[in-house]
Amino acid sequence: MAKKQQYWLMKSEPGTYSIDDLKRDKKTMWEGVRNYQARNIMRDEMKVGDQVLFYHSSTDPVGVAGIAEVCSEAYPDPHQFDKKSKYYDPKSKKEDPRWMLVDVKFVAKLDEVLPLPVIKANPKLADMKLVQKGMRLSVQPVTSKEWKEVMKMVGRK
């Protein structure tokens, strides 16, 4: 069976890690996710080759800043065992890690951020998880329809 192309949206505060950082690094561990739903998506659903909208939160302007691609299977977030890390989790055991992550690689930086209000103003994107009230998940699914519409809006095929 042919593998179906999957799409996601991942949020990051550019002060912590921006699309420019990813462009420089080429590839990064998506560390520090401490939310079970987001973890479950990374652990159970993400596949190498999945396409990712790289979203900048808590900044100006807020919105989609670039495109990335999942480039590893899920594995334990090493920071959860590092006492000095702010992502340290004393309740996580080496033999039973609580937090998983994937690696993500740089694909493209948008010429301009696609701002959240513009996304909200597009009726075709009204069902996007991102624009739902109270939606705070930092890793969330995007449908192929939504992906295509976003690509159209940013002038990519």
Next chain:
DNA sequence: GCCAACGTTGGC
């Protein structure tokens, strides 16, 4: 910086 919405923790 504010605050609404949500998730997690812990007492009972």
Next chain:
DNA sequence: GCCAACGTTGGC
């Protein structure tokens, strides 16, 4: 297992 208190997220 309930739920109040607390912490975090994230838009504005």
